[in-house]
Each structure stands twice: as C-alpha cells, then as structure tokens.
Amino acid sequence: MEHTLHQERRDFLRKVSLSAGGMLLGFTLFEDLSAQTGKGHVIDGVHHDFNSYLSIAADGSITIASPNPELGQNIKTSFAMIVAEELDADWSRVTVVQAPLDTSKFDRQLTGGSGAVPHSWKRLRTAGATARQMLIAAAATTWNVPASACTAENGYVIHKASGKKSGYGDLVAIAAKLDVPTDVPLKNHKDFKLIGKPIRNVENKNIVVGKPMFGLDFYRDGMVYAVVQRPPAFGSKINTVNDKAARAVQGVVDVVRFGNNVAVIANSTWSAMKGRKALEITYSADKALESSSDHADIFSKLMDSANARMHRKDGDVNAAFKSASKVIKREYECPFVPHNPIEPMNFFADVHADKVELIGPTQTPGSARRAVSDLLKIPEKNITVDITRLGGGFGRRLKFDYVVEAAEISSIIKKPVKVIWTREDDMGGGSYRPAVRYRFEAALDANNNLTGYKLRGVGMNAGAPTRENNFPSGSIDNLLIESLDHNSPITTGAWRAPITNFLAYAEQAFLDEVAEAMGKDPVQMRLDLLQKARTNPAGPVRYDIDRMESGHQCLFFSCILCRPDL
Amino acid sequence: MPVYSLNINGKVQKVDVASDTPLLWVLRDNLRLLGTKFGCGVGSCGACTIHLNGNATRACLMTVSSIGTGKITTIEGLSAKGDHPLQLAWDEVDVPQCGYCQTGQIMTAAAFLKKNPKPTLEQVETAMNGNLCRCAAYHRIREAVLVASQKTK
Ligand code: FES
Ligand code: FES
Numbered sequence: 237m238e239h240t241l242h243q244e245r246r247d248f249l250r251k252v253s254l255s256a257g258g259m260l261l262g263f264t265l266f267e268d269l270s271a272q273t274g275k276g277h278v279i280d281g282v283h284h285d286f287n288s289y290l291s292i293a294a295d296g297s298i299t300i301a302s303p304n305p306e307l308g309q310n311i312k313t314s315f316a317m318i319v320a321e322e323l324d325a326d327w328s329r330v331t332v333v334q335a336p337l338d339t340s341k342f343d344r345q346l347t348g349g350s351g352a353v354p355h356s357w358k359r360l361r362t363a364g365a366t367a368r369q370m371l372i373a374a375a376a377t378t379w380n381v382p383a384s385a386c387t388a389e390n391g392y393v394i395h396k397a398s399g400k401k402s403g404y405g406d407l408v409a410i411a412a413k414l415d416v417p418t419d420v421p422l423k424n425h426k427d428f429k430l431i432g433k434p435i436r437n438v439e440n441k442n443i444v445v446g447k448p449m450f451g452l453d454f455y456r457d458g459m460v461y462a463v464v465q466r467p468p469a470f471g472s473k474i475n476t477v478n479d480k481a482a483r484a485v486q487g488v489v490d491v492v493r494f495g496n497n498v499a500v501i502a503n504s505t506w507s508a509m510k511g512r513k514a515l516e517i518t519y520s521a522d523k524a525l526e527s528s529s530d531h532a533d534i535f536s537k538l539m540d541s542a543n544a545r546m547h548r549k550d551g552d553v554n555a556a557f558k559s560a561s562k563v564i565k566r567e568y569e570c571p572f573v574p575h576n577p578i579e580p581m582n583f584f585a586d587v588h589a590d591k592v593e594l595i596g597p598t599q600t601p602g603s604a605r606r607a608v609s610d611l612l613k614i615p616e617k618n619i620t621v622d623i624t625r626l627g628g629g630f631g632r633r634l635k636f637d638y639v640v641e642a643a644e645i646s647s648i649i650k651k652p653v654k655v656i657w658t659r660e661d662d663m664g665g666g667s668y669r670p671a672v673r674y675r676f677e678a679a680l681d682a683n684n685n686l687t688g689y690k691l692r693g694v695g696m697n698a699g700a701p702t703r704e705n706n707f708p709s710g711s712i713d714n715l716l717i718e719s720l721d722h723n724s725p726i727t728t729g730a731w732r733a734p735i736t737n738f739l740a741y742a743e744q745a746f747l748d749e750v751a752e753a754m755g756k757d758p759v760q761m762r763l764d765l766l767q768k769a770r771t772n773p774a775g776p777v778r779y780d781i782d783r784m785e786s787g788h789q790c791l792f793f794s795c796i797l798c799r800p801d802l
Numbered sequence: 803m804p805v806y807s808l809n810i811n812g813k814v815q816k817v818d819v820a821s822d823t824p825l826l827w828v829l830r831d832n833l834r835l836l837g838t839k840f841g842c843g844v845g846s847c848g849a850c851t852i853h854l855n856g857n858a859t860r861a862c863l864m865t866v867s868s869i870g871t872g873k874i875t876t877i878e879g880l881s882a883k884g885d886h887p888l889q890l891a892w893d894e895v896d897v898p899q900c901g902y903c904q905t906g907q908i909m910t911a912a913a914f915l916k917k918n919p920k921p922t923l924e925q926v927e928t929a930m931n932g933n934l935c936r937c938a939a940y941h942r943i944r945e946a947v948l949v950a951s952q953k954t955k
Contacts, residue, residue: 439901450839487820578903
C-alpha cells in the first residue's frame with residue numbers, strides 16, 4: 237500500500253456551486269492509482285475532476301460525502317473529524333453521508349488495504365482549512381475588518397476587537413461567491429482539538445436503538461427472497477434437480493437453476509429457507525474431491541519437495557546446520573478460515589431489460605457493478621449501486637459473488653429480489669483465508685549462538701505464503717526462506733492482513749522457542765538479533781530497526797507499524 | 803395460514819404466517835422490526851436476542867406458534883427514546899464497531915441487569931458469554947454493562 241501522498245494538484249479543491257443557499261466545495265479524495273480516466277467529472281452539472289465534496293448549509297450543518305463503505309472501521313467518524321478539525325466546526329453539526337457508487341465523482345471507491353485515512357488525510361484537512369479561510373474572508377468583508385483580525389471557533393467566525401460573531405451558516409452565501417484560496421496553511425498538530433481525542437462513533441445512537449442501516453435491513457415492497465443451494469463441495473456439479481417438494485412449501489413462488497446453483501424464491505425468508513431444505517439434488521464430480529485429510533498429505537509432500545521457490549538465501553545454511561550442536565524444528569499450521577462477518581452475505585437486485593438497481597453491503601461496489609454489467613450485458617452507466625452499512629467485512633466483501641448472484645436471479649425471475657446467505661452458506665461455500673503450514677528450523681552452535689535459520693512455507697492458493705524480509709532476516713548469517721503453493725479448487729480470498737496475520741504469529745512463536753533453547757530472555761534475544769542486524773547485517777534489512785527497538789514491548793515484530801514496506 | 807396475535811412492545815400485532823416460522827423472521831419480514839438481527843439462525847450468536855416475559859431469548863429458535871400470550875420486547879421497545887441506561891452506556895463507552903451484534907448484546911444485558919442490578923465483572927462476563935461480537939468489542943461491552951449498572955438506581 238502506497239502511504240505517501242501524491243503530488244497535490246494546486247487546484248485540487250474548487251468551488252462547485254452555491255447550492256440551496258449553501259456552499260459546496262468539490263475536492264479530490266482519491267486519485268485513481270491504476271488508471272487516469274482523463275475525462276471530466278460532473279458535480280451539480282459542472283464538469284470537474286472532483287470525487288468528493290464538503291458542503292456547508294445555510295443552517296450551519298456540514299456534510300461531507302464519503303465514498304468508502306463503512307464496515308466498522310469508523311471511516312464515517314474519522315473523515316468527519318479530520319474535516320471538522322481544520323474547519324473549526326461545531327463537531328455536533330458535522331455528518332458524513334455514504335455516497336452511492338458514482339464513477340462520475342469517485343475514482344477509487346472501495347474499502348480495503350487500510351489506506352483510506354493515510355491517503356485522504358491531507359486532502360480532508362485542506363478541504364476543511366480552505367472552507368474556514370473562505371468563511372473568515374466572508375466575515376471580514378461583511379464587517380469591513382482585516383481577515384487577519386478574525387478567528388474561527390466552534391462554527392463561528394469571531395472579530396475579537398469589536399466583539400462581532402457570526403455562525404458559519406450565516407456566512408456561506410457570501411463565502412460561496414469568493415475565489416477559492418490556494419496554499420492554505422494547515423494547523424499545527426499541537427493545536428488539534430478533535431484529532432487525538434476519543435470521539436465517539438457518529439452512528440452509536442442509531443445502532444443502539446436498532447435503526448435499519450445494514451444490507452439485510454433493506455426491504456422494498458414487492459420484492460421476493462432467494463436462498464441458494466450451491467454445490468456441497470468444491471468441484472461438484474449438478475446431475476439432477478427435483479424441486480417438487482420445494483415448490484410445495486408454502487410461500488415458495490419459484491425454483492430456478494443457474495449454473496451449478498439452484499435458487500428457491502419465496503415471499504418470505506423463512507419460506508425460501510424451508511424450500512431449499514426440501515430440494516433434492518444429486519451431484520457428480522469430474523475429479524476426486526479434495527478433503528481436509530488430502531490437504532494434510534499435500535502439505536507433508538510439499539514440505540519434502542525438492543522444487544521449492546527460493547525467496548532469500550544468506551550465507552551457507554547447509555554448513556550452519558551441519559556444524560550445529562543443536563537444531564530446533566517446529567511446524568505451525570492454519571487451516572482454511574472463513575471470514576464470517578456477523579451479517580451474512582446478502583444483496584438486493586432489481587434487473588430490468590436495460591437497467592439494474594443494486595443495494596447492499598459491499599467493500600467493492602465498482603468491481604461488483606463491472607461484474608454485473610459483464611454478466612447481463614447492460615452498460616455500467618445503467619446500473620446503480622447503493623452502499624448500505626456493512627455488518628463486518630474482513631475482506632469477505634471485497635468479493636462480489638453474492639452481488640452477481642442477486643443480479644442473475646433477478647434477471648431470470650424478472651422481479652426485485654434479496655438474496656440471503658445463511659451462516660452455513662458462508663462457512664461452507666464462500667471464501668477462505670488460504671491454508672498454510674510453516675516449518676521453521678534453527679541451528680545453534682556449541683556456544684548457543686543462533687547460526688542458521690530456515691523457513692519453508694507451504695500453502696493452498698496462498699501465492700507466496702512466506703515473507704522473506706520479515707524479521708529475523710538480516711540478523712542471522714545463514715538463512716534460507718522458501719515456499720511452495722498448491723493450486724486447490726477451494727476458493728480463497730483476502731482475509732485481513734493476508735498471509736502476515738498467521739505468519740507473524742508463527743514467526744514469533746518460533747523465536748520464543750529458540751530463545752528458550754538458547755536459555756535467553758525472549759525479548760533480550762530479539763534485541764540482540766536487532767543489534768546484529770544493525771551493526772553487521774547479513775543481507776538487506778527491510779524493517780525499521782529503530783522502531784522495533786524502541787517498541788520492543790510490542791509482541792508483533794512483523795506488524796505493519798514496524799514494516800513500512802508492507 | 804394461521805393468524806397469530808403477538809404482544810410485541812406493548813402492542814398486539816396480527817401476523818399470518820406458517821406455524822414453524824421463527825419469531826426472528828416474523829419480526830423482520832412481517833413487522834419490519836429490524837433491530838433484531840439474523841446472525842446464525844441456530845442459536846449460536848445472540849444477534850437475535852429479544853425478551854420473552856422479561857427473559858433474554860433467541861428469536862431465531864422460537865417458533866411463532868410457541869409464543870401464545872407471551873410478552874415480547876424487542877430493541878425497539880426497550881426504551882421510548884433510546885435512553886435505557888444500557889443504550890446510554892453503549893454510547894458513552896463507544897462500544898459499537900460494525901454495530902451489527904450490538905442490539906442483541908444490549909437485550910441480553912438488559913434482561914441480566916433486571917435480575918442482577920449490581921453485578922461483578924465476572925458475573926457480567928458469564929452473562930454476556932453467549933453473545934458473539936465478530937468485531938471483538940468484548941472489553942467495551944463488559945465495561946458498558948458495568949457503567950449501566952452504576953447508572954441504574
Ligand atoms: S441469529 Fe439467533 S442466535 Fe444467531
Ligand atoms: S460490533 Fe461488529 S459484530 Fe459486534
């Protein structure tokens with residue numbers, strides 16, 4: 237993840253219009269890192285390059301549009317805080333609205349990769365500070381005093397000398413007519429009033445009374461409910477479907493097959509669930525299906541394979557192990573793990589011949605729309621996506637299989653439909669963190685010095701299951717990191733901090749074992765290794781030694797804070 | 803289909819559903835009381851917790867035909883203005899992350915505090931044990947229950 241801010245365009249923030257007596261500033265929250273569209277975007281009928289906006293209404297209320305889906309990372313609160321800080325706004329008057337998918341305004345509308353706040357930090361601050369400066373200028377003009385004699389505080393511009401005071405809402409009509417200043421100074425961190433303080437989640441009051449806001453809470457009159465039977469094993473295919481009993485269930489209105497799936501459509505969730513239970517489907521498979529015991533065997537074979545990919549080799553590992561007086565060897569294994577966000581997968585779709593409406597919880601609305609467009613051959617511009625709050629994501633909702641499913645079913649039955657996955661569906665047929673097994677070996681010489689280190693990682697659809705430059709690489713003279721990956725039919729997906737989450741645990745658990753074998757305090761042992769990496773490194777050192785040393789009470793030497801390259 | 807008269811949040815509501823329909827889906831699909839959440843449907847997560855005659859109960863496991871004249875309270879009926887001591891404490895302690903599990907957590911805690919208004923931390927842990935929070939806001943959940951218990955006279 238790129239954390240540095242891109243070169244700001246001097247004109248990244250422009251006034252768009254005077255809307256309903258308020259002030260609307262458009263600015264660029266995300267730049268498309270992958271592709272520049274090169275075409276102008278439209279806000280309020282005016283072509284601009286913006287993808288977010290800050291509006292201040294005549295009643296003093298302040299709104300910013302957040303393109304990022306909210307799944308509990310609290311982006312709705314943090315974005316608002318950053319703007320309000322520089323704007324010196326009255327915090328209670330600031331809201332963030334969830335923007336619908338809109339590629340005419342937003343370039344990179346997704347939640348993933350922990351990048352939103354680092355990326356948007358300066359842009360949000362600049363937007364707030366610019367609006368503040370314009371409001372001050374508006375007050376100064378009205379009062380006929382120099383702007384430098386005015387200050388802003390808690391939603392007011394104040395002229396101390398005369399005691400004049402005006403609320404932001406009263407100033408926006410004038411401010412909106414002023415030119416947008418450039419090179420607006422930002423606050424010194426020590427002057428922050430909101431940032432750095434514990435500010436509560438802006439949705440708390442709605443959450444604790446059970447206000448509908450999640451995807452599953454979306455209902456529309458006339459919609460039907462679909463529960464889908466997907467293949468019970470990866471690689472199995474439908475042979476026969478007998479839906480007689482399912483159709484007889486009260487409330488079931490249709491049963492449709494699409495691909496390897498059978499959807500039961502009903503006029504209530506419960507009827508759809510009951511209908512699905514009544515389906516009789518037989519399956520076959522072209523190849524033998526993989527089981528967990530197969531996976532264990534595959535891992536064991538890969539552990540002994542001569543065809544590993546070598547990621548890093550320092551010194552002479554074989555010599556170190558040959559001359560070792562003690563070898564410590566440990567294995568750590570983690571199976572496929574589902575994400576299991578507590579709100580099960582669901583999505584609403586209403587497909588017509590030439591347009592589609594999609595509503596629900598997704599981390600990647602843009603990709604979901606593209607996939608639906610590809611499937612239905614309906615242009616993206618005719619497909620709308622509204623993003624609800626997500627009852628957790630953890631990477632599961634980076635995938636949009638359930639969105640496409642809803643669209644496909646609606647296109648077949650020609651009705652608005654909400655697809656609902658059960659908990660079992662999510663556990664059994666979804667998306668998993670790749671299974672991995674690690675074998676660590678450490679060589680100690682006669683004086684209990686750590687002279688050799690080997691890590692072999694094997695995975696299922698893990699890509700490279702190791703990270704060769706994690707600590708302790710660079711702190712041990714003879715080191716070998718290698719991996720192998722098995723291509724499994726089991727579908728996998730990014731699960732928070734892919735690979736590193738379990739690898740970090742395994743690495744640190746192993747180092748504790750090594751410390752014990754060496755008879756050393758486990759923290760001191762790590763500090764000694766860091767010292768070695770600093771003074772006499774073996775190969776490149778890619779972690780921040782200072783940071784790791786200063787924070788040695790931190791358990792996770794491999795986490796993102798110590799690994800700016802992640 | 804049979805018609806059931808249910809006493810929910812002090813109001814009698816009539817629903818016409820199959821007799822084996824879980825209360826959870828009656829609340830959600832028929833009555834649009836959407837604060838009661840679907841998390842697992844098998845009694846394992848607690849997201850659907852409501853009160854039946856004052857006892858915390860899983861709405862996903864209770865069929866509509868088994869309720870009879872029992873008094874049901876959902877999160878929507880816990881307080882008139884969202885100001886039950888637990889709801890206030892939940893905001894004060896800033897408990898919610900994604901927020902999806904929280905109404906169920908509050909309903910479990912509310913029934914518990916009625917029976918044990920001044921619990922110890924250990925008792926809170928035991929009482930809240932069956933309500934899962936996938937975002938793992940457990941520390942704050944416990945703290946908020948204790949904060950609420952101090953608010954309650
Ligand atoms: S939905 Fe009822 S306990 Fe999970
Ligand atoms: S807040 Fe997300 S599951 Fe509890």
